Amino acid sequence: MSFLRGPRLSAEKKDRIPPGQYYTEKWPVLHYGSVPSTDLRTWNFRVWGEVEEPFSITWAEFKALPRKEVHTDIHCVTRWSRLDVDFSGVAIQTVLERARVKPSARFAIAHCEQGYTTNMPLEVLDDDDVLLCDTADGEELTPDHGYPLRLLVPKRYFWKSAKWIRGIELVTEDQLGFWERYGYNNSADPWKEERFSGE
Ligand SMILES: Nc1nc2c(c(=O)[nH]1)N[C@H]1C(S)=C(S)[C@@H](COP(=O)(O)O)O[C@H]1N2
Ligand SMILES: [Mo]
Numbered sequence: 001m002s003f004l005r006g007p008r009l010s011a012e013k014k015d016r017i018p019p020g021q022y023y024t025e026k027w028p029v030l031h032y033g034s035v036p037s038t039d040l041r042t043w044n045f046r047v048w049g050e051v052e053e054p055f056s057i058t059w060a061e062f063k064a065l066p067r068k069e070v071h072t073d074i075h076c077v078t079r080w081s082r083l084d085v086d087f088s089g090v091a092i093q094t095v096l097e098r099a100r101v102k103p104s105a106r107f108a109i110a111h112c113e114q115g116y117t118t119n120m121p122l123e124v125l126d127d128d129d130v131l132l133c134d135t136a137d138g139e140e141l142t143p144d145h146g147y148p149l150r151l152l153v154p155k156r157y158f159w160k161s162a163k164w165i166r167g168i169e170l171v172t173e174d175q176l177g178f179w180e181r182y183g184y185n186n187s188a189d190p191w192k193e194e195r196f197s198g199e
Contacts, residue, residue: 023081074161102170
């Protein structure tokens with residue numbers, strides 16, 4: 001049947017594919033620019049902005065934080081969806097609590113290598129399936145998928161899941177990130193097909 005793209009899916013799995021998406025078993029690689037190389041000896045991760053306790057931690061300190069696993073589906077605005085991925089890393093709440101986010105903080109900006117940013121309301125970031133993630137399906141992230149660390153925000157299109165993340169800034173006013181300035185939808189809910197701005 002020509003309208004089926006890719007492998008056949010059970011009804012249960014079909015219901016997990018948002019409108020306008022197709023199922024893939026592959027994990028495509030998408031980003032702007034080149035894959036950065038990371039030296040874990042100089043790598044750090046910062047939280048700053050509207051917080052009581054801005055901090056910077058090394059890779060060793062990051063790896064000593066409590067771990068969490070998230071089993072989820074991911075949806076890219078270029079229309080592929082991948083189901084049942086096992087991610088592991090550190091719950092976003094672990095770093096937000098350590099920084100003691102001020103009540104004035106309303107939005108978060110993820111800052112990555114080479115200046116890539118993505119933005120979201122604090123309540124979108126502060127969700128129980130959001131991870132700072134360093135493994136996928138039991139393997140360390142590969143360089144092209146964000147090694148050593150990426151953000152995972154499963155309820156939004158995948159461009160909000162910033163690769164090569166180096167910090168989070170909490171702000172009072174929203175600031176568009178890289179793809180959001182380029183015309184991608186600021187909210188990016190795949191179940192509402194919020195792909196591009198103006199839609
Ligand atoms: N640092 C950074 N993160 C990024 C991007 C980027 O250009 N730079 N692109 C985003 C986009 S558009 C997508 S679809 C996903 C793709 O992630 P993947 O290559 O692991 O599938 O990464 C997101 N994270
Ligand atoms: Mo994307």
